[in-house]
Amino acid sequence: MSSSLFSSIALGDIALANRIVMAPMTRDRAGPGDVPTALMVEYYAQRASAGLIVTEGVQPSLVGKGYWRTPGIHSDEQIAGWRAVAEAVHARGGRIVMQLMHCGRVVVEANRGFAADVIGPSPIACPTPVPGPDGTPTDCAMPRALTSDEIPALVEEFAQAGRNAMAAGLDGVELHCASGYLINQFLNPASNHRDDAYGGSVEHRIHFPMMVLTALAEAIGPGRVGFRISPGNPYNGMDPTDPAATFAPFVKAADSLGLAYLHVVDMGLAELDTLDLLRANFSGPIIANNNLKAESAAALLAAGRAEAVSFGRAFIANPDLVERIAAGAPLAKPNYALLNTDEAEGYTDYPSLTG
Numbered sequence: 374m375s376s377s378l379f380s381s382i383a384l385g386d387i388a389l390a391n392r393i394v395m396a397p398m399t400r401d402r403a404g405p406g407d408v409p410t411a412l413m414v415e416y417y418a419q420r421a422s423a424g425l426i427v428t429e430g431v432q433p434s435l436v437g438k439g440y441w442r443t444p445g446i447h448s449d450e451q452i453a454g455w456r457a458v459a460e461a462v463h464a465r466g467g468r469i470v471m472q473l474m475h476c477g478r479v480v481v482e483a484n485r486g487f488a489a490d491v492i493g494p495s496p497i498a499c500p501t502p503v504p505g506p507d508g509t510p511t512d513c514a515m516p517r518a519l520t521s522d523e524i525p526a527l528v529e530e531f532a533q534a535g536r537n538a539m540a541a542g543l544d545g546v547e548l549h550c551a552s553g554y555l556i557n558q559f560l561n562p563a564s565n566h567r568d569d570a571y572g573g574s575v576e577h578r579i580h581f582p583m584m585v586l587t588a589l590a591e592a593i594g595p596g597r598v599g600f601r602i603s604p605g606n607p608y609n610g611m612d613p614t615d616p617a618a619t620f621a622p623f624v625k626a627a628d629s630l631g632l633a634y635l636h637v638v639d640m641g642l643a644e645l646d647t648l649d650l651l652r653a654n655f656s657g658p659i660i661a662n663n664n665l666k667a668e669s670a671a672a673l674l675a676a677g678r679a680e681a682v683s684f685g686r687a688f689i690a691n692p693d694l695v696e697r698i699a700a701g702a703p704l705a706k707p708n709y710a711l712l713n714t715d716e717a718e719g720y721t722d723y724p725s726l727t728g
């Protein structure tokens with residue numbers, strides 16, 4: 374059964390022992406300087422039996438930070454912090470890629486702890502509030518529109534972040550192109566009103582995202598670069614209509630790079646079979662996500678609709694999710710009130726089946 378949850382697979386240059394992936398989850402536990410902490414090392418190590426861990430969203434630069442206590446990958450201290458995470462996961466036989474998440478316009482300035490620009494494709498604020506330092510929903514800042522002259526340096530920031538992730542010993546990176554963050558802001562007409570080479574037609578809207586993917590592939594090798602999309606997701610002010618018009622050409626263009634994988638948050642759209650659309654336009658491995666259970670995940674693999682599956686919330690309270698699924702054991706429920714504290718409680722204190 375080559376397609377079972379427990380069979381091995383290669384995603385580009387990354388060899389997975391099983392097809393159960395831990396989805397990226399922001400948990401707000403970074404220390405001063407947005408450096409990964411020993412607590413984060415423990416958290417990821419506990420979950421190393423996943424075939425692949427995708428880290429929480431990590432900012433490639435100061436300007437990429439929008440949320441409270443999120444980690445970065447642009448300083449020596451951050452690289453050292455991530456090295457400890459990667460070593461702990463590898464010591465337990467796991468694999469780990471870093472999600473590169475540039476928030477773009479989704480920024481509450483009080484979350485940063487430093488002064489920096491807020492940028493976006495156009496001067497249009499994110500219409501929905503996001504949590505501030507105390508968790509209270511807070512209006513996002515008005516972004517400054519990037520000039521076209523600034524784009525090459527921004528692309529290089531992503532490439533450098535990719536190199537930094539590799540220097541820290543991670544197995545690769547996943548570019549966050551989903552959920553209304555910077556890459557998605559360029560893709561979507563609600564946040565991109567540009568009339569230059571980066572906005573307007575779909576060819577122009579995918580231009581910057583493709584520049585970043587291309588630069589990452591050149592920087593660390595295409596077999597170590599994945600990307601994540603969420604077609605039809607209205608989160609953070611995205612226009613959810615007609616996602617196929619943008620995502621078919623985007624995914625098709627990305628396919629020419631020979632990337633490690635495409636990770637999709639399948640919104641279960643009534644009007645579009647997202648997995649079919651992606652299969653028709655992307656020849657590499659697909660990781661499917663969203664609301665999956667062991668049975669539905671196994672069915673997707675058995676039907677050949679995806680090569681791997683990812684679970685987010687199920688990994689919060691079940692560090693040994695892979696072993697629990699294998700044993701048919703019940704899953705523990707997370708305490709959502711403790712998601713975004715800076716404590717071990719509700720983070721590293723969920724026991725595995727064996728204690």
Ligand SMILES: Cc1cc2nc3c(=O)[nH]c(=O)nc-3n(C[C@H](O)[C@H](O)[C@H](O)COP(=O)(O)O)c2cc1C
Pocket residue numbers: 396397398399400429430472474549551552601638662663664665683684685686687712
């Ligand atoms: C606490 C939490 C934090 C999340 N943070 C991120 C993130 O940093 N990047 C991202 O792409 N998705 C993020 N997500 C979305 C998850 O990766 C996943 O798509 C979602 O939870 C649906 O999968 P599930 O039904 O298996 O939980 C987050 C989800 C949760 C619950």
